[in-house]
Amino acid sequence: MTAGAAHLFDVPSGGISLAGGVPDLSPIEMRGLSEQVGRQIRLGGPTILQYSTMETPSDLVEAIEDLAGRESMHPLASNLVPTSGSQLGLVAVCRALVADGEYIATEELTYPGALSAFAWCGARVAPVPMDEEGLVPEALVETVTRVRASGGRLDVLYTVPTFHNPTGRTQGTGRRQRLLEACEALDVHVIEDNPYGMLSFTGRELPALKSMSPAGVTYLGTFSKVFVPGLRCGWIDPAAQYHERIRGAVETATLSPSPIAQAIIAGHHRRCGWDRAIARFREIYAGKAMTLSEALVASGLDRDRWSWREPDGGFYLWLTDATGVDASGLAEAARRAGIALVPGARFGGTGAARAGLRLSFSGASESELHVAADRLCAVISGAGTVQEGAA
Numbered sequence: 001m002t003a004g005a006a007h008l009f010d011v012p013s014g015g016i017s018l019a020g021g022v023p024d025l026s027p028i029e030m031r032g033l034s035e036q037v038g039r040q041i042r043l044g045g046p047t048i049l050q051y052s053t054m055e056t057p058s059d060l061v062e063a064i065e066d067l068a069g070r071e072s073m074h075p076l077a078s079n080l081v082p083t084s085g086s087q088l089g090l091v092a093v094c095r096a097l098v099a100d101g102e103y104i105a106t107e108e109l110t111y112p113g114a115l116s117a118f119a120w121c122g123a124r125v126a127p128v129p130m131d132e133e134g135l136v137p138e139a140l141v142e143t144v145t146r147v148r149a150s151g152g153r154l155d156v157l158y159t160v161p162t163f164h165n166p167t168g169r170t171q172g173t174g175r176r177q178r179l180l181e182a183c184e185a186l187d188v189h190v191i192e193d194n195p196y197g198m199l200s201f202t203g204r205e206l207p208a209l210k211s212m213s214p215a216g217v218t219y220l221g222t223f224s225k226v227f228v229p230g231l232r233c234g235w236i237d238p239a240a241q242y243h244e245r246i247r248g249a250v251e252t253a254t255l256s257p258s259p260i261a262q263a264i265i266a267g268h269h270r271r272c273g274w275d276r277a278i279a280r281f282r283e284i285y286a287g288k289a290m291t292l293s294e295a296l297v298a299s300g301l302d303r304d305r306w307s308w309r310e311p312d313g314g315f316y317l318w319l320t321d322a323t324g325v326d327a328s329g330l331a332e333a334a335r336r337a338g339i340a341l342v343p344g345a346r347f348g349g350t351g352a353a354r355a356g357l358r359l360s361f362s363g364a365s366e367s368e369l370h371v372a373a374d375r376l377c378a379v380i381s382g383a384g385t386v387q388e389g390a391a
């Protein structure tokens with residue numbers, strides 16, 4: 001959660017939250033994990049609780065390689081920069097690559113944590129129009145040309161190409177190719193943020209942008225959505241020419257990564273691998289996405305006015321109002337009716353952003369998703385009893 005966002009995640013007691021990008025941790029076997037934590041402390045002794053270095057331990061490199069290989073990436077161990085999650089990665093990369101007052105291009109709807117990281121670093125955001133396949137390369141060319149023509153400096157693009165937050169959209173392989181060609185022609189460096197890439201409901205695994213252009217892309221990876229977010233562990237695979245700058249920014253912000261968190265993740269990977277958990281996560285989120293979508297239909301949401309695409313991966317269902325009305329009031333009414341969700345305005349300043357609502361299905365149970373859909377439809381149709389503290 002980022003500064004200023006806290007109230008979005010508030011839900012009256014007894015209410016249901018579809019607000020945060022919160023993983024369902026039921027596939028994680030807690031007893032095994034707790035034994036693992038004890039074991040790491042027993043074996044690692046004080047070393048594992050000390051400050052550490054910015055070198056990524058070799059067993060953690062294996063855990064990262066096992067994920068990266070699935071999206072055709074082959075990171076070099078010496079190039080990896082350990083982070084305490086991609087949120088820190090965003091701050092560090094922006095600090096390292098974008099000077100105060102310069103622009104960073106983003107999808108016109110984008111992750112609010114990225115927007116606050118960029119604002120905090122003094123960067124200005126240049127939103128780029130999207131279509132059903134995500135960011136439109138031709139629109140990026142127009143945006144960059146316009147900003148540069150007006151005297152602005154824009155050399156960096158931030159994108160979430162796979163199961164985008166908040167829309168769930170994914171850039172196909174052809175779109176990725178055209179985007180990278182456009183960036184190369186414009187001399188724009190790409191920051192690829194990919195927390196959800198493993199969570200495909202169809203099993204389709206696309207090549208990461210990083211795999212297609214190692215020198216043109218700096219990649220942010222995290223264990224938050226494929227393992228647990230509470231250990232706060234991720235990595236950056238920077239383009240080699242930016243390695244020193246980015247590593248320096250992370251080191252300044254954190255001194256060193258947490259060796260105990262890294263050891264728990266590496267130990268878990270050694271014992272269990274990723275296959276089973278990823279398969280289980282995919283199954284759970286695919287089921288929840290379908291439940292929410294079907295529950296919205298069943299509760300009678302006006303489909304002439306409200307539209308959404310069933311996501312094929314990730315955590316989010318993006319609901320848009322065809323009349324283009326700002327949905328912030330609805331989100332507030334839903335919160336009072338006991339349903340927390342995030343109004344589109346949090347994802348950007350364009351009309352397309354404001355007319356949407358992001359429903360996160362990942363953290364709620366199947367039965368909560370049914371109740372949430374019913375209450376939300378009641379609020380939207382104006383028939384709901386909007387009452388503070390509704391159960």
Ligand SMILES: Cc1ncc(COP(=O)(O)O)c(C=O)c1O
Binds near residue numbers: 085086193223224229
């Ligand atoms: C697109 C995106 N990037 C980064 C993050 C932050 O991830 P982490 O937990 O690794 O800091 C999130 C969290 O929801 C996200 O959706």
